[in-house]
Amino acid sequence: MRIDLRGVGKGRRTEALPATTIGYESGRATLARAETEQRPTVLGLLASGRMRPDTGTVTIDGRADAAAIRRAIALVDAPDVSDPAPNVTVAGVAAEELMFAGVPSNPVSVARRLDKFGLRDVARIPIANVDPIVRLRLLTELAILRDDIEGLVLVSPDRHGGDPLEWWELAKRLADRGFAVLVIAGDASAAAIGAAAMIERMQAMDVDEVAEHAAIAEGGLA
Numbered sequence: 001m002r003i004d005l006r007g008v009g010k011g012r013r014t015e016a017l018p019a020t021t022i023g024y025e026s027g028r029a030t031l032a033r034a035e036t037e038q039r040p041t042v043l044g045l046l047a048s049g050r051m052r053p054d055t056g057t058v059t060i061d062g063r064a065d066a067a068a069i070r071r072a073i074a075l076v077d078a079p080d081v082s083d084p085a086p087n088v089t090v091a092g093v094a095a096e097e098l099m100f101a102g103v104p105s106n107p108v109s110v111a112r113r114l115d116k117f118g119l120r121d122v123a124r125i126p127i128a129n130v131d132p133i134v135r136l137r138l139l140t141e142l143a144i145l146r147d148d149i150e151g152l153v154l155v156s157p158d159r160h161g162g163d164p165l166e167w168w169e170l171a172k173r174l175a176d177r178g179f180a181v182l183v184i185a186g187d188a189s190a191a192a193i194g195a196a197a198m199i200e201r202m203q204a205m206d207v208d209e210v211a212e213h214a215a216i217a218e219g220g221l222a
Helices: 039-047 066-072 090-100 107-117 132-143 164-176 187-204 207-217
Strands: 002-010 017-025 028-033 055-060 073-076 151-155 180-185
Touching: 002 039, 002 180, 017 028, 017 039, 017 055, 017 180, 028 164, 028 187, 039 073, 039 151, 039 180, 055 066, 066 073, 073 132, 090 107, 090 132, 107 132, 132 151, 132 164, 151 164, 164 180, 164 187
Parallel strands: 028 180, 073 151, 151 180
Antiparallel strands: 002 017, 002 055
16 A cells, blocks of 8 residues: 655645655655644644645545545544543553444453553553653554554654654554554654664675765765
């Protein structure tokens, strides 16, 4: 499955979202940059088929079908749209999401599910007070329990603080399980992830490759 957004914009003069082109697909984690308070959520709504763009197109496997996108894509933790109320406990969030997924959501079922996630020790903690990576792991694992979910759009995970490399690794692990994952975050997080990826590539090079790249960077090779 592949979702493509081509030149999508929202707002009378694209104030809500300027023209944006991005795609994400099964088995891959994709990072999209979006700054300001409103734009990440607007982009998330467009990318998950929950909002119609004023300009541009959104397609799934080459066809325009917003209903199919909505069925296939879970919109995770979008501010004021799909984020849980801050004072609800982890167990409460789990119960509600299990109900939406159409699976048992009684206290025993919730406890067993949190045990499976390794999160039973935080069951009584308000969702706003758990570590950012715990929050995101809980919400993504619950989201993929819903029928027909093939992808996830994660909105502004960096707003909760924490290390962006942690939630990026989580996104990549979800992609390794076959899901299409789009993460929408700010420039600072994107820069940190890009720097880490560059270091990882450099570490994977042999000595001669590193020397060649260093020479190119210094203008030593044509």
